[in-house]
Structure formats: C-alpha cells, structure tokens
Amino acid sequence: MTGIELALAGLRQRPTAPIALKQPLEVDQLPTPALVLDLPTLDRNIAKMSGHLQRHGKAIRPHSKTHKCPLIAQRQLAAGALGICAAKPSEAAAMIHGGIKQILLTSPVVTESKAQLIASLLAPEVDLMMVVDSMPGLDILARHLSPEHRIGLLVDVDLSMGRTGVRELDDILGLVEQISADPRFRFAGIQHYAGHLMHLSDYDKRREKSLTAWERLDDIFRALDERGFVPAIVTGGGTGTFDIDIDVGRLTELQVGSYVFMDEEYRALGSARGERFVDFDVSLTVACSTISRPQQPTITVDGGYKAFASDSVAPICVQMPDLRYHFAGDEHGVLVLGDGERAVDLGQVIEFITPHCDPTVNLHELYWVREADGMVHSCWPITARGCSW
Numbered sequence: 001m002t003g004i005e006l007a008l009a010g011l012r013q014r015p016t017a018p019i020a021l022k023q024p025l026e027v028d029q030l031p032t033p034a035l036v037l038d039l040p041t042l043d044r045n046i047a048k049m050s051g052h053l054q055r056h057g058k059a060i061r062p063h064s065k066t067h068k069c070p071l072i073a074q075r076q077l078a079a080g081a082l083g084i085c086a087a088k089p090s091e092a093a094a095m096i097h098g099g100i101k102q103i104l105l106t107s108p109v110v111t112e113s114k115a116q117l118i119a120s121l122l123a124p125e126v127d128l129m130m131v132v133d134s135m136p137g138l139d140i141l142a143r144h145l146s147p148e149h150r151i152g153l154l155v156d157v158d159l160s161m162g163r164t165g166v167r168e169l170d171d172i173l174g175l176v177e178q179i180s181a182d183p184r185f186r187f188a189g190i191q192h193y194a195g196h197l198m199h200l201s202d203y204d205k206r207r208e209k210s211l212t213a214w215e216r217l218d219d220i221f222r223a224l225d226e227r228g229f230v231p232a233i234v235t236g237g238g239t240g241t242f243d244i245d246i247d248v249g250r251l252t253e254l255q256v257g258s259y260v261f262m263d264e265e266y267r268a269l270g271s272a273r274g275e276r277f278v279d280f281d282v283s284l285t286v287a288c289s290t291i292s293r294p295q296q297p298t299i300t301v302d303g304g305y306k307a308f309a310s311d312s313v314a315p316i317c318v319q320m321p322d323l324r325y326h327f328a329g330d331e332h333g334v335l336v337l338g339d340g341e342r343a344v345d346l347g348q349v350i351e352f353i354t355p356h357c358d359p360t361v362n363l364h365e366l367y368w369v370r371e372a373d374g375m376v377h378s379c380w381p382i383t384a385r386g387c388s389w
C-alpha cells in the first residue's frame, strides 16, 4: 500500500451516519468535555444565510473546514448550496466518503502525493474542482490527471493577505492560458479569499477594505474579458463579509463557513447591527464539568487546550457570561468566580461558547446533537476530524 492508500483506507472506515442514543440525555449527563450542537439553531443559521444570499442573487458554497461533517454539509445542500468547499484533499475525501459530490478544493496542491490523492478521488459521479496558484502546481496536476475528467480549475488570486494565491496579472493570465490550452482542464473561474479582513472589528472598516479589495480585481476581470476567458465562478468571502460582498457585482458565490456555529471571535466583532455580531446565533458549545476546587474563588473544569482552540479569545460561559475562564493546561480550565457566581458547585456541567469554532471542532470526534426538546438524541461523527493533509 502507498502512504496515501493507507491513509485513505483509514478515512473510509470512519462513520458518517448519525449514531442514535439508547435513551435521550440531558447535556449535564454527557461525558464531558463534550461538543454540543444545538440542531434548531444550526438549521436556523443555515436557512438564514441561504435566504440572505439567494435574495441578493448570490450562490452559496459553504466551507466544510468549519464543521468537517457530511451530515451538516447535506443540510447546507438541502437549503440551496450548490456545493461545498474543502480546505485540503483529505477533507474532500472525507466529504466524498460521506456522500457529498460537489466540492471545491480551496487550497493549492503542489506535491506528488496530493496530486495522486486527487486523481484517486475523481469518478464520474464526483464533481471536484480545485484552485491553482502556480505553474509547478499546474504541471503536477497535468502529470497526474487525465483528460477523461476535465477537472475545473480556478485561479486563486491574492491581493494583500500573503497566504495563498497569485498576485501579478501576467502570472494570472499565464495560468488561465495554460489551463485553457490543456484538454485535462477547464478554466472554471477565480477565487479571492481575504481572510485577514474577516475579523476586523470595525464594521465600516471591514466593509470599506473588502469592497476596495474586490474593486482592485476589476483589472484582472477586464484583462480576462479582453482575451475571451470567462470566469463563470467568482468565489470568496466569509462570514465576516456575508452582508458586504453581496455588493460585489462580479462575485457569483460566497464561501461562508463559521456562520453555522458562530464563535466568540466572531461575536465580539462589530456588525451592521451594532457593537456585536449577532446576525447568527450560537449553535455550538463545549460542555465541561467542574471537577476540583483547590482554592476558594476558583473552580476547575475538565476542558483545557484539548477541548477548546486556544489561538484567540477565552471560552465564554453561556449561563454566566461574566465568569472568567483561564486555560490551565491540556486537560483543565480554571473559572474565577465573582460574587454572583459563588454558587457554582463541584460536579456541575457548564456550557461554553467556543473561542474559535473551526479548530475547536477538530479537537472532537462527535457532535452531541441537542434537539428541539432540549435533549440529546444522537451523535454526529466529525468524519473529517484531523483531515488537514
């Protein structure tokens, strides 16, 4: 077996369907730390984003890097998404394994092993598109893919983020020309994702910077038009610009991800509605138990770096938003109890809003799915957990 075959074989054994519980559970009966997904809120967020984009004439291709769960992708498709995005080839493989067939891979592939992986995913029923941002990347795909699939390629354009993408007009045109001249490929469009703008806290600044960035792409579109290259898909945008990028005429679709769950990083931003970003509700929490009280004003919970992403703000307690949480190592967090919170006792289960939802999800194996009756009836597998290869 090659390394890729071995890794894929493991992936294809992962569960994708809901796992029903023998008996419904209250959140405080879960084995903590537990990732809790509130289904009615999830569905409301999905419906709200789809309705918003449809009303503004934009398509939605949600990013599965946020949830890594084919069951959630299916709900997004049912609400009108024309496909989903995947960040890495393995994430695409996990989605295909879970029955999702329309996928845009949003990171470039430039190595033999990944090109082989892509080739192994192609099948008549799979509509896989991907981005390229370099000639070496295009060459490696050309070596591994055959004309029978005629895979759709989008050129990833970077303006100022400096993460992925090609910046110079000549390089962009060179890639489009090469793609169009090769029977293995089809020029499908342009991707531009300005991730560094998504979390600008001032809404007006976020709006101004995002629209200005898209305006700077006009020269590229003009040059493509003049040469007869039609970018049928122009994709980008995220939750932070969901109500901004709808004003970009050339944009055909948004790649929104975090809106399904919302996290504290997003909620702390300004929005068109005021000082907080409350257009979507929090559907994702981590339930932790209080397990120790070595000193009076604090109490220790069983969730630390292995339960919450720690790259941004601190987790926020749902029931007591003023309660301060400190990371206290891999397995623990410490809560500082103010006067009003002294009643918190040992053995209590407390829910926290995630600091940053995507990397938090990646730490867990299952969503514990809470339904409209407030009870957890099933678990949904996070099939693409760890799929960053």
Ligand SMILES: Cc1ncc(COP(=O)(O)O)c(C=O)c1O
Pocket (backbone or CB within 6 Å): 063, 065, 066, 085, 106, 193, 195, 198, 237, 238, 239, 240, 255, 256, 257, 258, 259
């Ligand atoms: C390429 C790309 N598109 C879309 C998204 C989704 O962004 P958000 O979660 O802010 O909606 C991300 C998130 O990191 C991304 O990297």
